[in-house]
Amino acid sequence: MNKAQALIVDDEADILDLIKITLGRMDIQAVTALTLGEARRQLERDRFDLCLTDMNLPDGTGLDLIRYIGEHHPALPVAMITAHGNQESAVAAMKAGAFDFVSKPVDLQLLRRLVGSALKLRGRALGDDTSTTTPLLGESPAMEEIRRLIAKLARNQAPVFITGESGTGKELAARLIHVQGPRREGPFIPVNCGAIPQDLVESELFGHKKGSFTGAVSDKEGLFQAAEGGTLFLDEVADLPRPAQVKLLRAIQEKSVRPVGAQREVAVDARIISASHRDLATEVAQGRFRQDLFYRINVIELRMPALRERPQDIPLLVTRLLTRLARQQTEPGYTPQPLTLSPEALAALQRHAFPGNVRELENILERATALCDGERIEIQDLYLTKSAPLNPLDPTMQTAVHPNGSAPQNPSATVDPANWNIPAAARKLGMTPLAIRCRLSRLSVA
Template sequence: MQQTVLIIDDEPDIRELLDITISRMGLNTIAVGNVSDAIQALEAHPDINLCLTDIKLPDGSGLEIVRYIQAASICTAVAVLTAYGSTEIAVEALKAGAFDFINKPVSVEQLRNLVKSALKLGRRDTQFDGSSNTRLLGETASIVTLREQIIKLSRSQAPVYISGESGSGKEVVARLIHANGPRSDAPFVPVNCGAIPSELVESEFFGHTKGSFTGAYDHKEGLFEAANGGTLFLDEVADLPLNMQVKLLRAIQEKAVRRIGSNQEIAVDVRILSATHRDLAQAVAAEHFRSDLFYRINVIEVHVPSLRDRSSDIPLLANFMLDKIGREWELSPPKLSDMALTALCEYHFPGNVRELENIIERAATLCENNTIMPDDLSLPSSPQKTKPKESTEEGITSSSHMDAAKGDMESYLATIETQIISEALEANRWNKTESAKMLGVTFRQFRYKLKKYKLDD
């Protein structure tokens, strides 16, 4: 069945150009010039697949059409045409429920890409797809809500900012937004912004031409080109240098990139998802992150809960991980004893799901009789759970620390130090240099501690 696109623009020349371009794609078109005619067309033709509307119309705004479609629960994707540089209006349209936007003057290639992506929505099942290797396991209310959010977000092209602690599953959420959307057959390109040396960031994102700088021995496409048609996931986006943030903002707004050493712009059709464990709003306030880029990538925010906030999911996650280990090792998976399971549920997991996975894999390796006991988990002690120090009248400090340290103070202090170092590594995604800075020690001292406590694996 031929699909239908509703075109709304009060300028006859633009309306005709859009009509001709979309008709040549083998699609049926309906073209009108104002809000009232558009709403009449939507009421008369409930099978319209895509609505492409200008923002400024004689009798109102294209945003009214976006809101009408959302309120009427019509299964029609809607995209808006905005004046060049009207970022605020585009963001407002995306928040209102628009699928995407495109700047005037309209690029024929960008228009075709937008139409193709939007029409794929109507051919996709709205049921949550977690059948691949990427899964979001859990039965708590926060995870159920998160899965519902993923379904809604996957039907939009709005930039999404994913917040949450390290190891909580932000990349899993990003992959599921991609997998459940119209770009699922195109590349998903993740990049850890904090892992790229500052002098190579621009080349990594935009590519370079042969001979454009020392070491550029050949032409190279950047991450935007690699993700063309798909999704670019900017993990730890807060770590981007300020000068790169300006260039990234331009690439997102213009939907085009220019390789280093080239004067030619390359159009790219990329959806941007971003994440960081840091407080991005705080980084903006401290002027470590540009506010204009923040508002551009943070059109919609979704939060991934920490594991300690959904501790009732720990048994489900742990057993899933053990089953996975059994399949990979081609052995009967180890079982968690009741005491080991209790110990896991009482642990605070600063490293979240990633830490749980590491603990389970280590325990499965060390356990005997195919049963994991509490000692096999090697859970660090939790200084956060100890009672605060109290001062006696003589000024001598006493606390639960003293009771725990009796007879073997060195061992107890080593346990605390190990916990602190592990948390610093988790907070900095195992970047040893940044972890050393966080703890105020030299890299040499930090490396010594890693070897001492056997954390340098």
């Protein structure tokens, strides 16, 4: 393999010399540029495996260079060198597409780690390796977009905040970001913040020293240290108590933690991915979540779609879940065939709104498998109550055609009760499907 080559962009000679020496000891050739224009010329003349750029340049900013690289050299990892304590610049850089950042004065240990992670991207086609975890199933446009975004997010180290209702696959998305990125060989440490007793949160996250509190009979490393070189997934981060939020903010900003009872901080190298089913903006507005922490963990937001938003994926999910349930019933010398669904049962599932999303679908199928007497699950085996919520995006509804071809203003005229294509009617009227249903209910049509 040819020697790796890095482009270093900074107008301070001392910084350039320090980074060149450090990279030289890592057997990496460093090419330097003092200005934005010179950096662009270097990028056009040669191929690089990594770029490090200062924020302030004589003829522009590091953000300008990051955007230029994103447009013309999208496979090149670029990291920002920021002034000490200038977290706004770091966040702006990662929102613009930076792989990571390092603060001045440059911590050489952190720099070497950053460079090592960036070089793992060299010659590797990221975004297509799901061999070590369950893939996100679905052929809908929504899931295609989620997979595209995950592949993109896997290439940088920016904190990601995953939103979505319970059961939409937030942890699975976090695992995919991890295994498709340069940290795939490191650990993936998931933690449910709401499941940790409040008086033990700091000890669990940051570790503690022996004797620091009653019951601390030995030193213990925290989850940040356990995730060294990998990814720490903070699920239900909104449940963290306020004192722990302060320490979490510092840990993310300074890339170091102080165990309970310790005198010194310990450097940590873990990517942070967090998630919550709550609206964190509302939590901030009501004073339950720190605004500065929200700003720091929400550098990039990934929203997982609810199952009712992609009902066309239900047949594929049903097939996979029933196959898995059949495997779980395997006994020596006997492997049962997966059950199938009748067309009526499948249509009923596609009409269901699934407040519990994929997790609810799995529970319904597991119950139906246990109670079904034949080889095919019928609609009555699903035990969906008549009061179960209906899906306003049900794709099984057929298109209704207005007699004169015009777009009537009365929803009851737009939606033929015999055909029920509410999404099509909503598009004609410029309304949401839910608004259509409410109007029809008042007109006693639905």
